[in-house]
Amino acid sequence: MxxxxxxxxxxxxxxxxxxxxxxxxxxxxxxxxxxxxxxxTDRRTTGAQVEDEGIELKVASAVRRDLGDRVHLNVTSFNRKVLLSGEARTQADKDRAEKLAQAQENVQSVLNDLALAPPxxxxxxxxxxxxxxxxxxxxxxxxxxxxxxxxxxxxxxxxxxxxxxxxxxxxxxxxxxxxxxxxxxxxxxxxxxxxxxxxxxxxxxxxx
Structure with missing residues (x-):
């Protein structure tokens, strides 16, 4: 197997x-x-898995609407902890992406590891x-x-x-x-x- x-x-x-x-x-x-x-198989509860999928979609959509192609963003949520990875062109864009992620429902914490760099x-x-x-x-x-x-x-x-x-x-x-x-x-x-x-x-x- x-x-x-x-x-x-x-x-x-x-x-x-x-x-x-x-x-x-x-x-x-x-x-x-x-x-x-x-x-x-997943060690999260079914509810947590569903919430994580929803969080990823909501965060990605919010950042895309607000920042467009100024940020190349990948969103990963596990047990309501959100990882932002990819690249942002400015510190202001990086900070904005984090605020948008934190504002979404069910988000427990955010690790913002966006690099200040081109995509x-x-x-x-x-x-x-x-x-x-x-x-x-x-x-x-x-x-x-x-x-x-x-x-x-x-x-x-x-x-x-x-x-x-x-x-x-x-x-x-x-x-x-x-x-x-x-x-x-x-x-x-x-x-x-x-x-x-x-x-x-x-x-x-x-x-x-």
Whole structure:
């Protein structure tokens, strides 16, 4: 099963690279796998997952309406924590994007990591897409990690890791990503849980 999932992730890297080169946008990923009807296991509640999807859409729409192409923005929400990554042309635009994100319903906190720079090149975005897929594939190979519990976002070689993980899993995932070629830095945006909570989350739901 892991081998098949790893093949899907690597196939996703090829597709992401091709689509990024054409449009400058990577395809939507679910748990690191290109969306093909696969439902990924997630440690968030169903409600939190739905809210995160809504937050991403609302923040992206608000920034696009207000700032247009002055900001190349990627929005990632996990458990109501919002990551803003990409590039802004000025500090004022960067600050404005953060205020717009904070103003959206259900947003708990915002990590504004927009770089003050022109939009990244298509070549760089292609490299970032490959790094993300390589990280997911490496998590599959690691027997002590659950690939779908960690969200990976890459911008300009900077890898952001999000998820509900134990301290052990956070360190393991970080060490793995640091060993991938082209990674400039790893930024951890984790919600830490205990090993006891992990055991509880890993138990199959009771059936009536």
């Amino acid at each position: 892991k081998r098949n999932l790893r093949s899907l992730v690597l196939t996703g890297a090829v597709l992401a690279t091709a689509l990024t080169a054409i449009s400058g946008c990577a395809p939507m990923l679910l748990g690191g796998v290109v969306a093909t009807g696969i439902v990924a 990244s090149s298509l070549t760089q975005r292609s490299k970032d897409a490959v790094i993300t897929s390589q990280a997911k594939a490496a998590f599959i190979d690691a027997k002590d990690l659950q690939v779908n519990s960690i969200k990976v976002v890459t911008e300009r070689g900077i890898v952001y890791l999000m998820g509900r993980v134990t301290a052990r899993e956070a360190k393991r995932a970080t060490d793995i990503v640091r060993g991938i070629g082209g990674v400039a830095k790893v930024v951890r945006v984790f919600d830490e849980i205990s090993e006891e909570e992990l055991k509880r989350l890993s138990q199959p739901p009771l059936t009536k």
